[in-house]
Each structure stands twice: as C-alpha cells, then as structure tokens.
Amino acid sequence: MSNFDILVVGGGHAGIEAAYLASQFDLNVGIITLPGVGLASAPCNPSIGGVGKGQVVREIDALGGITGKLADMAGIQFRVLNESKGYAVQSTRVQIDKEKYSEFAEELISEINNITIIREKVIAIEFEDNQYSVRGECSTWNSKKIIMTVGTFLNGKLHTGSTTTEGGRSDTESSNSLASFFSSIKTVSARFKTGTPARLNKDSIDYAVMTEQPSDSTVRNFHCLNTYNTRNLKQISCYLTRTNETTMEIIRENKEKSPMFNGQIKGVGARYCPSIEDKAYRYPDKNIHHVFVEPEGLDLNTVYPSGISSSLPEEVQVDFLRSITGLEKCHVEQYGYAVEYDVIDTTQLNYKLELESMPGLFFAGQVNGTSGYEEAAGQGLIAGINASLDILERDSFILNRNSSYIGVMIEDLISNTRDEPYRLFTARNENRLSVREDNAVLRMYPYRTSLYLNDAIDHYNDVFVNVFEALIESIEKNVVKPGDRFLVDNKIKIAKRSTVSELLKMSSLDPIKTLEDYLVFIGLDVPREISRCIAITTKYSGYIEKASQHYEKIRSLDKKKVDWSRLVSSENISFECKQRIEKIKPETFGQLKLIDGLRPATLAVVAGM
C-alpha cells in the first residue's frame, strides 16, 4: 500500500493540471486513471482556447499551469477569434494534434519525480483514521487529500440512435462502481449530456470547394516562456463549409429516431454547444450552419467536423453528412454519439473546490457540471493548489471574480445548482474590459507571487510587471508634437502637443502599432506582449474607469424597481436570460440578481436602464 499526500482520480485536463501544480510544492502526488485512456486526451473538439477560454488558458499559464505549454507543443493551427471585435473579447484558439497533445502530457508528467501515474480503475473511496483510502481493482492507496476529476464517466451512458452502451466516452468503460461513494454526495437531479460528431476520413473530403482557414503565423503562443510566434509542429489549415436545406430536411425527417428528441436521452445538454438536431428542430427556418472541418492530427487519418455533433442513427448521419458541400463522398471512421452522465451539486463546494462536508476531498472538471477542457484545467489548478496549501497549513488560494475568468467560473459554480452544463464565455464576466488575454500576467501576478514558488514563470512575471509599470508611467509624461519625425514617418496627424498616452487613445489610430512604432523611434526594445498590454490598457483606461463605477452602482441598486416585461423585450438581453426573467417576474433589482443563471452582463444592462 502506498501513501500519498495528494491523490488525483482521473488523468484528464483537470487531473493533470491539479497534479502538476501540487507537484510544485514538493508533495508526493499520484494520478490514478483508467487504463487505455491517455492523459489529457481530447474526446471531442481537438482544440484549446477560443472565446472566453483563451483567457482561461493564459490565466493558467501565468499561474504556472501546463495547458498553454501543451497547446503550444501540439498546436497545428493558431488563430485569434473575434479579431474584428474589441480587444476584451479577442481570444486565441489553437487547433491541436490530439494524439501528440496526450503524448506530450504523458511525457511532461512522467518526467516529474514526485508524481506517480497509476493505471487502474478506482472502485471505492473511504475516509478512516484521518486519511482517505482509495481502492482500485487490484491495489489500495492512502492519501491525505483526494481530488476527484472523473469527467463524464460517472454512470456514463452513450447513445447513437437506439443503440446504448455504458461508458464515459467511446471505447471506454464508465465509473459505475463509484456509486456507493457518490451516494453520500449530492448529485444534480438531472443528468447532463454532451455529444460529439462523426469523425471523417480526411482523404474522402473535397477541400477545393470549401473555404480554407490557414494558421496565422503572427499569433502569440500560449506559454509565456515560448518565443512569441514560433511553432513546434508543422502548421496545417482548417476548412469551412455549411449545412443546407437538404441536410436539415434529412435531420428533421428523422426526428423520431433522435435519442435526444424521442425521450431516450433524459440528460440536459449545453445550451451553447447545440447538436445539429438541436439546431434543426429548434430553429426550423434556419438551414445554413457553419461546419468547420478540422484536422485531428498530423499523422491521424481523421477530421473533426465541428458544429454538427449528432446522436442520430448511423445511416442518418451518413445521409446528412453527404449532403454537405465537400462531404459528398465522405467516409465515416467513427460515428457521432451523445453521452449522459452524473454531476455533483457544486453548491456543496467551497471556493477551494473542496466538499464542505468532507474536508480534504476536492472536485474539479466536468464532474462539477462544466463543459470544456479549459474550464476543467482551470478548476484542476485551483483544487491542486488548495489541496497543497492545506497540507502545508498555508492560506487558501482564491481568485477574485473581478480579476479572472477562473474566479468567475468558480463563484458561479458554488453559488447555484447548475441545471445545464456550464461553459465560460465573455458575457459571464461583468468586468471583461479589465479581464483580457493580454493582461493575464498583470491580473495573476499577486496570486502567483503569493505561492512563493519562485521559478522561471515568476521571473518572467516580474519582468513583465516591472516593464509595464515603468513604461505606462513614462508614456503619461512623454510628449509628442506636430512635426515630430515619429509622427511624420508614420503619417499621424495631431493638432497640438499630446502625451503618448493621449495619442494612443485617438480613435483613428491602432494603439498597438502606434506604440510599437513609437518605441522603435525612441530606440526602446520592449517585448511585444508587454507593449501590446500597455497599448490596450491605455486605450481602454477611460472605459475601464467607467465600467468599474458602473459595477459599484450595481451593488447599490438592490432596491430599484424593475419592469420585467420591458426586460424580456429588450434586444440587449440574451434569450436564455429572458426565459429565466419571464419565469420569475422579479419586481426589484435585488430579486433579479438572485435568479439562477442570470448573467452579470444582463445586470449591467438593467443597471444602465
């Protein structure tokens, strides 16, 4: 029998992040995970980052986690999403080689001396003699702390048409044997559901009729210590095609065969990750939906058609797939399916992600009702750090929701019983002008410093913060005047003397390029990610100030009367929020604030009315 300080059950995205962080505190850490399932494997979309999620990956990176590092190593296409929108909502997205991502994770974790990887199924967990005893099919281990990260495996059940099998994902078993352990923990009454599309043979597709989306060589890597835009692997393109009237007709004609709509699946799916059946039946007038054809890896023969996850019978999947431009001759390598699984009620957890009623037992990832690799990794990091700090009898590590997406997610999770899978997006954050990708190091700096780990990440963060502070102060003072060579060379017209910071706020100028040009002009060599952060922070400073006043106003508005009927007809409030408001019909702002699932951005709209 081995003794561990921390045992992580599950080697997915939450599990490896938890174990990696815990190992930094020189503790004896174990990961117990199912045989045959690679570490950090990607059962769904082969990508890391995206809207709201890119911010999380940068936060994880600034706090010393590994998701960003792995994404850079396995990245085969880099893009910035929302590039035409404001900087606050721009997010990096990396298409990954899913096989290599998992291999790199295995390599990186195996090299850490104080992490032991155990491939065995956990069948029971008990608490006795002030420690946890974890029983696998062959062995038993003791540990001071447990971090449960079992993803979609709790009573997992897979559906394709009328065929159902037990499992956490295709070709794996489920975690039914943990039922007695979970009987003492409240699970959400509704089961949750997620799904995945068919995988297609990459040589059976006509790419010539689709729109190519090449990798952007200028995109900054996720990991701060990697050179700005170098790439580890060969870069390849994704392709865009669309569904059409025939596609959607086929799906609509087969509604009674859809497990999601014929009553076979009872679980609730993620509203913001709808299957193609959801799109067909819920929006009967809409036939054109984007389908992104994404490679799954350099050496894999499959592509992932994003946007059309389905659990329809196999023959119906083939029919609708072959109606899509470019997919007429596609060959299916693996059919799409849906998985139903149990999740715990996260209102039982505290900010450390520890179960209040069973100290020392932490939960992170999809078992907490979230969806997505990044959300899982962010929670794993919080649980891993806090389990370690508890053992070391140090203060807890709690991220504030005003300064991080991870903080928003954790507060949302522990404040409400989730009634559907939770995923992050920028509208969940009331402070999104200040909580951006570019300033993740600044935002995470005080938190990371409080860990006293003092490694290369801390050195990088110190330099970032020091240069940022010195330069932002100097551009407030440094002046440019009409006729200055820098302005003439860059064809910038100004009417009077201005500080550089005033110049960056001019609406006609790109603040990032202007600051870069200015720095070249004065001969100062500043890392691009720092000058970018300074330019955006300066550009937004007025709005940020206003936004924080607005936020303070929200806090004092509880007594304000609200006209709920006006809210449900407002164009600025999402459909989901309108549905929830209409159900409760709140009379005051205070009542409105308590409605489950109402987004902070909606409250901000109401406060401004």
Ligand SMILES: Cc1cc2nc3c(=O)[nH]c(=O)nc-3n(C[C@H](O)[C@H](O)[C@H](O)COP(=O)(O)OP(=O)(O)OC[C@H]3O[C@@H](n4cnc5c(N)ncnc54)[C@H](O)[C@@H]3O)c2cc1C
């Ligand atoms: C079919 C499917 C579709 C998905 N679709 C999407 C999507 O469209 N968008 C999206 O963002 N996310 C999607 N996801 C979710 C995404 O895969 C997860 O959010 C992410 O992997 C969660 O990470 P995790 O670490 O919580 O769990 P996982 O990555 O699932 O890892 C769980 C780990 O627990 C281990 N485990 C389970 N039970 C035991 C046990 N008893 N003993 C030992 N080890 C155990 C498993 O081996 C596994 O390593 C999908 C997942 C599936 C399965």
